[in-house]
Amino acid sequence: MGKHNFWFKQLILVFLWAVIGLGTFASPAFALTDEQKFLSEVWRIVDRAYVDDSFNHQNWWLVRERLLKKPLENREQTYEAIQQMLASLDDPFTRLLKPDQYRNLQTSTSGELTGVGLQIALDGEKGKLTVIAPIAGSPADKAGIQPADTILKIDGIPTEGLSLDEAADRMRGAIGSQVTLTVERAGKHPTDIQVVRDRIALNPVIADLRTEPMTGSQEPKKIGYIRLSQFNANATAEVAHAIDRLERQGAEAYILDLRSNPGGLLQSGIEIARFWLEQGPIVYTVNRQGVLGSFEALGRALTNDPLVVLVNQGTASASEILAGALKDNGRAIILGEKTFGKGLIQSLFDLSDGSGLAVTVARYETPNHMDINKSGITPDVVVPLDDIRSDQVGTRDDRQYTTAVELLTTNSMVAAGAP
CATH class of the missing domain: 2.30.42.10 (PDZ domain)
Incomplete structure (x- = not known):
C-alpha cells in the first residue's frame, strides 16, 4: 500500500509540475499589454464582421499571433501594426481611423x-x-x-x-x-x-424648376432638376423637400443628377429610392455566410413623373444603389457614363481609444442581382461627359443634361419613366 501511495504522490507531483509549467509557458497569452489588447480588439471585430471569411485566403489567427510577437511599445507602433494587419486583406475600404480621422469622418457624414x-x-x-x-x-x-x-x-x-x-x-x-x-x-x-x-x-441638394420647349407642341414642359452631391445626414430630408416643392410648382418630369456623387450613408440611398418607387426591391445585401438581405419600396412614392438619372465615373456606392434600383425596376432611364463600381458596404465600429474601424461587412447587388463591384453600372443611354466648368453643369453647355432634356421633351417617355 505504501508503495502505491508513493507512486500516486509522484504522479500528482508530475501533474502539478506539468500544469505549472504549462501555465508559465502560456502566461503571455493571459497577460497581454495594453497595446496588445488594443490590437486584439481590432482583430476580433474583423474576425467577426469581415465579409470574406477566408480573410483574403490567409490564416487570420496566425496574422494576429505574428503581430503580437512584435514590440508594441506605444500607440503609434500599435496603429502601424494594425494597419499592416488590415492591409493583408487587400481591401482599401477596411481601414483604421485614428481619433482625429474618425471625428472628421463623423463630421462629414453629419453635413x-x-x-x-x-x-x-x-x-x-x-x-x-x-x-x-x-x-x-x-x-x-x-x-x-x-x-x-x-x-x-x-x-x-x-x-x-x-x-x-x-x-x-x-x-x-x-x-x-x-x-x-x-x-x-x-x-x-x-x-x-x-x-x-x-x-x-454640405447641403447636398440643388433643385429648381426648368421650362423646356416640347418637340412638336406649343406647350413647354416643366422639368424638375435635382442635383444630389452626397448621401449625408441631410440628403433624405432635402431631396424630399425638393420633390415636394417641385410637385407643387407643377413639375411634369425630372432629371436626377448623381454625377460625381461618391455615396455616403447606405440608408439615405435606400430612402431616396423609395421617393421614386411604388414597389419592388431596391437592393440586396450579401454577408459572409452568403445570406441575402433585401430592402424594398414601401408603396409611398412622392411622384410617378418620368425620370432621367445622370451618372458618370464619379457616381459611386450609395449613388449606384439608387441608380441600379431605378434602372432595374424600369423607373428611370440612366444616362451618361459607366459608374465607379463600388459594391461593398462598410460598418463603422467605435474603438476603446476614440479611434474607429471601417470594416467591409457585406456586398450589395442590384434588384436584378448584378454585382457591380469594380464593374459599375452601364447607362441605358451612353453620353460621354465633356470637359466643362462646374458652373456649366446642368446647363445648355452640358451635353449629358441637354440629352436628358431631349429625352423628356420628345413625347418618348410616359409616367413612371418607361420609354
Whole structure:
C-alpha cells in the first residue's frame, strides 16, 4: 500500500509540475499589454464582421499571433501594426481611423467639413490615388479637379504608398491655407493645382424648376432638376423637400443628377429610392455566410413623373444603389457614363481609444442581382461627359443634361419613366 501511495504522490507531483509549467509557458497569452489588447480588439471585430471569411485566403489567427510577437511599445507602433494587419486583406475600404480621422469622418457624414472637398479612392490594380469626385462647390471643384483624375503628389510628397487616410490628412488644414496637388488626367501631362482650403457646407441638394420647349407642341414642359452631391445626414430630408416643392410648382418630369456623387450613408440611398418607387426591391445585401438581405419600396412614392438619372465615373456606392434600383425596376432611364463600381458596404465600429474601424461587412447587388463591384453600372443611354466648368453643369453647355432634356421633351417617355 505504501508503495502505491508513493507512486500516486509522484504522479500528482508530475501533474502539478506539468500544469505549472504549462501555465508559465502560456502566461503571455493571459497577460497581454495594453497595446496588445488594443490590437486584439481590432482583430476580433474583423474576425467577426469581415465579409470574406477566408480573410483574403490567409490564416487570420496566425496574422494576429505574428503581430503580437512584435514590440508594441506605444500607440503609434500599435496603429502601424494594425494597419499592416488590415492591409493583408487587400481591401482599401477596411481601414483604421485614428481619433482625429474618425471625428472628421463623423463630421462629414453629419453635413459639414473643412478641407479641399475631395472624395478619393485607391486604385486597387495600380495603387494610385484616384479622385472619385469633388464635392460640389468645394475648393477642389472650383479648382477644376475632376472624377478619375489621379493625384500624384500632395505638396510635393508622392502619394504612392500612402493610405487613404494619410492622403486625406495631408490635404486637410486650416481654413485659408493652401495645398498643391499634382494631378494627372488621362491623355494629359501632370499639372500642379493650388487649392485653398475652406469650410465646406454640405447641403447636398440643388433643385429648381426648368421650362423646356416640347418637340412638336406649343406647350413647354416643366422639368424638375435635382442635383444630389452626397448621401449625408441631410440628403433624405432635402431631396424630399425638393420633390415636394417641385410637385407643387407643377413639375411634369425630372432629371436626377448623381454625377460625381461618391455615396455616403447606405440608408439615405435606400430612402431616396423609395421617393421614386411604388414597389419592388431596391437592393440586396450579401454577408459572409452568403445570406441575402433585401430592402424594398414601401408603396409611398412622392411622384410617378418620368425620370432621367445622370451618372458618370464619379457616381459611386450609395449613388449606384439608387441608380441600379431605378434602372432595374424600369423607373428611370440612366444616362451618361459607366459608374465607379463600388459594391461593398462598410460598418463603422467605435474603438476603446476614440479611434474607429471601417470594416467591409457585406456586398450589395442590384434588384436584378448584378454585382457591380469594380464593374459599375452601364447607362441605358451612353453620353460621354465633356470637359466643362462646374458652373456649366446642368446647363445648355452640358451635353449629358441637354440629352436628358431631349429625352423628356420628345413625347418618348410616359409616367413612371418607361420609354
